[in-house]
Amino acid sequence: MRHHILVLGAGYAGASAAGYLARHLHPNDVRITVVNAEADFVERMRLHQVAAGRTPRRRGLAEMFAGTGIRLKIARVTDLDAEHRVVTVAGESGTEELEYDTLLYTLGSTIADHGVPGVGEHAFHVAERTAAERLRRRLDTLEPRGRVLVVGGNLTAIEAATEIAESHPRLRVALATTGEPAGWLGTKARDHLARAFDRFGIEVHEHTTITKVGEGEAIAANGKVFETDVTVWAAGFAVHPLAADSGLAVASDGRISVDRRMRSVSHPEIHAAGDSVHAIDDHGRPMPMSCASAGFTRMQATSAIIAELTGTKVAKVPLSYLGNCVSLGSRDALFQAVDDRARSKAWALRGWSATRFKAGVLQAVAWTMGHPTYGLPTRRRRTRRAVSADVGKVVAD
Numbered sequence: 001m002r003h004h005i006l007v008l009g010a011g012y013a014g015a016s017a018a019g020y021l022a023r024h025l026h027p028n029d030v031r032i033t034v035v036n037a038e039a040d041f042v043e044r045m046r047l048h049q050v051a052a053g054r055t056p057r058r059r060g061l062a063e064m065f066a067g068t069g070i071r072l073k074i075a076r077v078t079d080l081d082a083e084h085r086v087v088t089v090a091g092e093s094g095t096e097e098l099e100y101d102t103l104l105y106t107l108g109s110t111i112a113d114h115g116v117p118g119v120g121e122h123a124f125h126v127a128e129r130t131a132a133e134r135l136r137r138r139l140d141t142l143e144p145r146g147r148v149l150v151v152g153g154n155l156t157a158i159e160a161a162t163e164i165a166e167s168h169p170r171l172r173v174a175l176a177t178t179g180e181p182a183g184w185l186g187t188k189a190r191d192h193l194a195r196a197f198d199r200f201g202i203e204v205h206e207h208t209t210i211t212k213v214g215e216g217e218a219i220a221a222n223g224k225v226f227e228t229d230v231t232v233w234a235a236g237f238a239v240h241p242l243a244a245d246s247g248l249a250v251a252s253d254g255r256i257s258v259d260r261r262m263r264s265v266s267h268p269e270i271h272a273a274g275d276s277v278h279a280i281d282d283h284g285r286p287m288p289m290s291c292a293s294a295g296f297t298r299m300q301a302t303s304a305i306i307a308e309l310t311g312t313k314v315a316k317v318p319l320s321y322l323g324n325c326v327s328l329g330s331r332d333a334l335f336q337a338v339d340d341r342a343r344s345k346a347w348a349l350r351g352w353s354a355t356r357f358k359a360g361v362l363q364a365v366a367w368t369m370g371h372p373t374y375g376l377p378t379r380r381r382r383t384r385r386a387v388s389a390d391v392g393k394v395v396a397d
């Protein structure tokens, strides 16, 4: 019986993990199944661009995994029975139960509504493809001088506000945030950001916490009422409740608690990576939800799985956070480097060089995701179990 590795989610962490495992484990010993809700790979890092009217290249997962031996299932994961190692999925052909020997959990995240009433009913967001497309359709229907309020002050809110303001110059775009927009930036980067907001005519409301979203309005804790045609909720990400509901040990934010190998501390046959994992970096801090973290945690999880199955040494992947790259429309950006205590350095890349840097990152990531196995093969290792079964057979012969 081949060892069954089930990968939940085919985003930045899951798709590349499946490809890496297929490239390094022998297909006679291991079978790999990937379950994903969408048939396409979704470049989440471009979803604010999708909302603003740009159309990134489509990448079908079936095409990405063709010839790799990876089995793809387009279905939604609805339940995880971690005690019996069974995952329930619902797809076009109905509900199905999938058993696994090793599970890699990479279901990503969605918006965090922070319990604010009305967000689910009245706000738009860019955390998922369908939501970004819905926002795009709505923006296209607005009259000149229509009002857009972006709620949030971190990377996604800034990227969404600037991209929408650039692509829809006749709309009035405002941003409301609890503190200052990206208050953690160094002085030079913050000044650059303020100039970009000015250039786009984005009205910034600092120290303004939105506590209710209604039809055509958003209400702040200080009593201020924003009349809006569109409220875009971009106040952070939260994980799906599935991991916590299944009895896995999770941190207070619902992310899966793991050891240094990205193994669940409660269920060692389950590994996690990407936004779903509560990984502690090499300086003792929880890693932020980001594409870079998805890359590092994915590499660590797959190295551990391969080592555990083949009996080799687990490679220690450095876990750190180098900085944040934020686009400010299509022709401006910022890259803020951080030190090993996550404090912004005085130095920041700004303007054209940061725009080129960000474009390069997006292109490189998109290429990597489009080629998850780099065309196979490399050395595909035998599992310990298969090797000892072969030895047993030879001895018996």
Ligand SMILES: Cc1cc2nc3c(=O)[nH]c(=O)nc-3n(C[C@H](O)[C@H](O)[C@H](O)COP(=O)(O)OP(=O)(O)OC[C@H]3O[C@@H](n4cnc5c(N)ncnc54)[C@H](O)[C@@H]3O)c2cc1C
Binding pocket: 008, 009, 010, 011, 012, 013, 014, 035, 036, 037, 038, 042, 044, 045, 046, 047, 048, 075, 076, 077, 078, 106, 107, 108, 109, 126, 127, 128, 156, 159, 240, 273, 274, 275, 276, 289, 290, 291, 292, 293, 294, 325, 326
């Ligand atoms: C607009 C936007 C801009 C961003 N910009 C940046 C940036 O500039 N830099 C950066 O580092 N990060 C950025 N991020 C964050 C980055 O996209 C995430 O950190 C990254 O996507 C995490 O990767 P992941 O593989 O964990 O999750 P995802 O990429 O979200 O993949 C999860 C996968 O699981 C699937 N899935 C979810 N639930 C289910 C289910 N129940 N059943 C089956 N499948 C399911 C999803 O369809 C998806 O394919 C941005 C995010 C957004 C939304």
